[in-house]
Structure formats: C-alpha cells, structure tokens
Amino acid sequence: MINEFNFKKCAKCGALVEVLKDCTCENCGIVCCGEKLVDVELNSKDFSVEKHLPEWEVKDNTIFVTVNHVMEEDHYIEWIACYNKSGKVVKYLKPGQEAKVSFEYEKDSTILSYCNKHGLWYVEV
Ligand SMILES: [Fe+2]
Structure with a gap:
C-alpha cells in the first residue's frame, strides 16, 4: 500500500504534477501560469x-x-x-x-x- 500521494494542479491551465519532493522554502512553491500549484x-x-x-x-x-x-x-x-x-x-x-x-x-x-x-x-x- 502506498500511503502518501502528493499531486498538485495549476488552477489556471489544469497542469497536473506528481510531487516526489516538495518545495520547503518559506514563500516559494512550485509555480505554473505565474501562481503556486494547489494541492489535489x-x-x-x-x-x-x-x-x-x-x-x-x-x-x-x-x-x-x-x-x-x-x-x-x-x-x-x-x-x-x-x-x-x-x-x-x-x-x-x-x-x-x-x-x-x-x-x-x-x-x-x-x-x-x-x-x-x-x-x-x-x-x-
Ligand atoms: Fe468526473
């Protein structure tokens, strides 16, 4: 069984990303279309x-x-x-x-x- 999935999506274009290791910077994050991806x-x-x-x-x-x-x-x-x-x-x-x-x-x-x-x-x- 796989316990943890981390998928993020661009709210603008719908791009979907499976995150293997997330960004841990304070005010950063993975960005698409100029905005941070949101958790799915x-x-x-x-x-x-x-x-x-x-x-x-x-x-x-x-x-x-x-x-x-x-x-x-x-x-x-x-x-x-x-x-x-x-x-x-x-x-x-x-x-x-x-x-x-x-x-x-x-x-x-x-x-x-x-x-x-x-x-x-x-x-x-
Ligand atoms: Fe559906």
Whole structure:
C-alpha cells in the first residue's frame, strides 16, 4: 500500500504534477501560469464517489480496473495508474474510450484514477 500521494494542479491551465519532493522554502512553491500549484484532494466528498472510485477485480494474476464515468471531450478519466512496491504503471485514456484498463497483479497495490474535472480517486487492492 502506498500511503502518501502528493499531486498538485495549476488552477489556471489544469497542469497536473506528481510531487516526489516538495518545495520547503518559506514563500516559494512550485509555480505554473505565474501562481503556486494547489494541492489535489484525494477521494473528495464533494463529488460523486460512485462515478469516480475505481472498481477492480483480480483474475489470473491481473488486476482488471473499471471506472464507471463518462468519457466525454470535456469531462473524462485522463488516466488510471497502479502503484505498488515495484513502482507504478500509468495507462492514459482519451475521450470516447472506455475507462477500463488492466495491470499485473501485485499484493498491496493502489489504484488511482484521475478525472479532469473532479480530481484524484484511489482504492487499495
Ligand atoms: Fe468526473
């Protein structure tokens, strides 16, 4: 299980950054479009949980993941990722595709999905 994620987003352009080591300067921070990036909340209660939480099933040493979410031009799941002790694998999606991917199974994996409007969602496998 991965306990800590640190994603930041540009409030202006929507750029998304996974921070491996954050800036600790007093009045500094990671900047995009002239402003500090803002923290991305995980599994926000403000948006529909059932449409964003990845559903998963393990079969034949593979994790099959589905996110029951629209895949429209302006609102879709941009990517689904699997984090575990071996590292991470990210599968990128496009509007019109189904939000279905698979990963090699490893014990204590974490699945993240990213909705371009509603942020990051994760489940433990
Ligand atoms: Fe969404």
